[in-house]
Amino acid sequence: MPERLPSNDYPLGSNEHTAYQSCLVLEGLGSSWGVVISNLEKEASEAVMFKFSPQVAARVLGYALRHSPSVEGKAHLVQEILNCNNNGELLAGLSYLYVMGMIRVFKNPKGSVLTSLSSHSSRASFRATADNIAAALAQPTVSSSKAKDLALARDNHRCIVSGIVDLVSYEEDPMRFNEAPEVTAGTTSLGHIFGQSIMDHTAGMTRAARAKVRLPPYECSIIRSQFACQMEWATTAAAVIERFAGIPILEEFNQNDIHRPENTFTIADGLHPAFDRLSFSLCPIDDDNNTYEIHTHPPNRNATYRLPNRVTLTDATNGKIPLPDRRYFQLHHACATIAHLSGAGEVVEQLFRDMEDIKVLAEDGGSNHLLSLALSSRLQALSVY
Template identity: 30%
Template structure:
């Protein structure tokens, strides 16, 4: 957890509405100072500091002008500290948690045991490309084809695909620098976000709140774009090796756009995690119309969430809740397990 900077970033100091933004940020700084005094005096503020810093860091990183304006309006409209903390809690539960959920990936690793083998790569692509993907398996197949049967970050070839195609295997064998790995299909917005949710369920209500946040951030098109099986669209998926996929899902890494189209710099929560990976990643496709690359919009929303989650302490808080949930076998009768139970219920809704 990192204290809020005393000043706004330079880009916001030059913003046409800088006085309004500064006013909202001042509210967050004042609340942070008050919570710190309470903490120093031995008062338990619970997750209050995290909720406060979520709001402050969102002002720094919220993607898009509409999102910034909405957030400023929300903050300055709050009636006192309690209202502010409830607003921060809402973003903790319905924005940070939505991306930082412990994913139950199905299936995770490549599995080509039941698929026929092909000598020519073109024949395998023609036989397997899915025009309207309906499942995780369809999404993985399409992503592999677009990504050249390689992890988009490490460049390692998918082992299952190489085993199923002679031409691909020969290409790997002929390149002394080529490496094989088991790859996974990574969703930017999780599969569970909008897929197979029963009408009227708590999970439906949770998703509705998350999409309401996205709409207020200026992304009203997202619920329609990612509705049901559309969550498997190519713009929302990419081929990743297992370790990097885990880092991405945990918000430990994100993609920062550069001035070059489809080229990103990797951003890291912990510099030590970056040692085995390149500094930049370039998304490529042989057909921009039918095999589009991951959406810059989706990646920007994920990146903003990742930065806010780590700087505010929300990511570490959720990590501890997962650990406590794993370690607990029974609930404490005096109510000490309330946070763990709450976390377990949220995990059901976002998984």
């Protein structure tokens, strides 16, 4: 359940205090934009950004301040909020940008499209992975099939959070796992921290909100190249991610290499959808780069998901294949927390439910922004796996 923002405990007179107070004032508007929308033209008043109530918009920004993964990112957000000068339309646009530029990058309300590692791999591919790791990592981009092999080899053919052994790996070579008295095996798949949606585009903001957050004018439509539309969204998402978390995502991903080892991991099929829905996340522990607390959203549901409270990631290849990047998990955890506490995750899920009838909505020509978002999401499912 969403939670009200805590009281303003930032130092009185500081920029953080002033920015956070703006969030509290916006939250006080409740569930309706009221006069904010009434002063806008009809087209602007129907912008998707207003699907997020003042409460949700305020909580996105407020909890983003409280859970920012970087000091610089927090300072940037403080300044962006101050630049809005308590203007409800601009704050709505800024909040929407953070939802669609970050939370949407991680959250897939329908869960992942599973491509089982177990059904794909063979013992020959495992040997090839072990022998040719350097060659595979030297490639500019990594294919999904090669990424699966690399993840299995690095993760010792186990789900990194539950420890479940990849079923086919066990069936092909049971002696590989003879160090454990009891082995639990199951199907596994390739998990991604960042999804393909870093290449999606966004829409649904008013012109004033777009101008204030310095977005390029939205020109995508269903008759334009989907690739061109995606590139526009990639620039926006990457800018938000870098500004908030200090991660130059396009540079690190070589534009679109989401299958790089730092972004992938082996996960049990039964847990994969929950991770993609932000139902649980890995929170880095300060004194250990590879140890994480596993948080569920809502909290205290580890037993329900059969998750441990803490996990330490290890590399079975002795450093040949990089482990998942701590910064990526840290941002994923921050977004999961913000989405849960603000209620933004529920709104994103509602948008996806609305898209089930997207063809009907698009007939009047006024819902192209929703159709474009739906199409890019479907392209995501087709492109990742």
